[in-house]
Amino acid sequence: MVIAGGDQLRRFLRGGGDLLASVQVLRMSTNTHTRTASRAVVLALTRGAAWSVVALVWTGPAAAQTGGAFTPEQASAGRGVYELACARCHMADLGGAFEAPALAGPNFAREWATRPASDLIAYIQASMPPGQGRSLSAAAYASLAAYLRQVNGSAAVTVGGVSTVASPPTQTERPSADASATSTFREIDPFVPVSDATLHDPDPGDWLMYRRTYDGWGYSPLDQITRDNVHQLSLAWVWAMPDGTNEPTPLVRDGVLYLANPGNVIQALEADTGTLLWEYRRPLPEALRTGFNRNLAIFEEKLYLASIDAYLVALDARTGSVVWETWIADYQQGYTNSAGPLVVEGIVINGINECSRFQPDSCFITGHDARTGEELWRTLTIAEPGTPVGDTWGDLSLTLRGGGDSWITGSYDPELGLVYSQP
Numbered sequence: 001m002v003i004a005g006g007d008q009l010r011r012f013l014r015g016g017g018d019l020l021a022s023v024q025v026l027r028m029s030t031n032t033h034t035r036t037a038s039r040a041v042v043l044a045l046t047r048g049a050a051w052s053v054v055a056l057v058w059t060g061p062a063a064a065q066t067g068g069a070f071t072p073e074q075a076s077a078g079r080g081v082y083e084l085a086c087a088r089c090h091m092a093d094l095g096g097a098f099e100a101p102a103l104a105g106p107n108f109a110r111e112w113a114t115r116p117a118s119d120l121i122a123y124i125q126a127s128m129p130p131g132q133g134r135s136l137s138a139a140a141y142a143s144l145a146a147y148l149r150q151v152n153g154s155a156a157v158t159v160g161g162v163s164t165v166a167s168p169p170t171q172t173e174r175p176s177a178d179a180s181a182t183s184t185f186r187e188i189d190p191f192v193p194v195s196d197a198t199l200h201d202p203d204p205g206d207w208l209m210y211r212r213t214y215d216g217w218g219y220s221p222l223d224q225i226t227r228d229n230v231h232q233l234s235l236a237w238v239w240a241m242p243d244g245t246n247e248p249t250p251l252v253r254d255g256v257l258y259l260a261n262p263g264n265v266i267q268a269l270e271a272d273t274g275t276l277l278w279e280y281r282r283p284l285p286e287a288l289r290t291g292f293n294r295n296l297a298i299f300e301e302k303l304y305l306a307s308i309d310a311y312l313v314a315l316d317a318r319t320g321s322v323v324w325e326t327w328i329a330d331y332q333q334g335y336t337n338s339a340g341p342l343v344v345e346g347i348v349i350n351g352i353n354e355c356s357r358f359q360p361d362s363c364f365i366t367g368h369d370a371r372t373g374e375e376l377w378r379t380l381t382i383a384e385p386g387t388p389v390g391d392t393w394g395d396l397s398l399t400l401r402g403g404g405d406s407w408i409t410g411s412y413d414p415e416l417g418l419v420y421s422q423p
């Protein structure tokens, strides 16, 4: 089987991460080939003990390997190799993730801008991918270096200096407002709206926020089940949830259970029978469908979902239909939500996730008007340079101060008017 071309290749590789690890890029010497094609990727798939993929990469003339110069064709071939062998750690946009540093912008410039290209080639050839140095051809490594240098040559580099955090204009694009995202089987009627007073003092049978009450105790005052009779519990019903990471805390309001399934599938179930009342399936890009969400929030007649694609979505708690949705951050930059929001005095408070990457705008918590979704404020969870606490980071630019994800919902002290978050 022969596969040629980037799209076809990516489609093929998407099937399994293991295949990626078995990609070998072999150098075809330009001397033995009269072909002058600057870039051709041909994959031969053979079936041995296991499937293996062999990629043959022709790059430009070998002469440009160690000198400062590189051709656009070489950089373009490097991009193809990068997507195959490097992007899963350093990310497609070279932004870096976890321990793999950013390969564009200030991090790269600091290390490599003043060193000769041969150093960069030697480094990635000896050590990248980690533990698999020299697993690619010399030409492939040279093309990778060309690609990295091309990107960095044209990248605008901004270091530090971020001092204020203004909320971006509220964007209410509605990718999922499409009615087909919701199936309403039985409207919840009557539905008693959840007031602010109710959130402060919930009915014993309700569970209206992540840890039930603002103090975060996670304690139910119900006393029907005790230490003495717990062994008599028996199965009432079973509800199958979709595959994926499952960490939800369902909410309960007046006998209806609101469940956050993996992949942002939100369901309202009759708690005593397990009957599905409505279901909302958020249309998500394919790469995000394995994501999940730990909890929802409820206020008045709306249910709030902090979505995997970094939106805040308000659903009508009675029908599951979308009331509004507000853009919080760009999921293509790696931002996502895994915890859910907390509603305090009519403000939906939500912390964004996936900030182990290096970004100029750091990680943050936003507050939104519960009725409209409008963003009211945005606070960074990593101290900025030039602030008293920020100076404990020395002179490290904000871009390099990764971390600060709010991956657990916070709590609230109504007497002090303080929200506690856990970045």
Ligand code: HEC
Pocket (backbone or CB within 6 Å): 082, 085, 086, 087, 088, 089, 090, 099, 100, 101, 102, 103, 107, 108, 111, 124, 128, 129, 130, 144
């Ligand atoms: C399995 C994850 C992984 C893969 C795949 C990977 N890298 Fe890395 N890369 C890392 C890690 C982790 C580091 C940091 C190493 C260290 O600090 O010793 C790193 C460091 C680097 C650096 C140095 C960055 C700096 O700030 O100085 C470069 C350049 C680099 N990688 C290029 C590549 C290229 C090109 C590829 C593809 C051939 C690649 N890497 C594939 C994880 C990876």
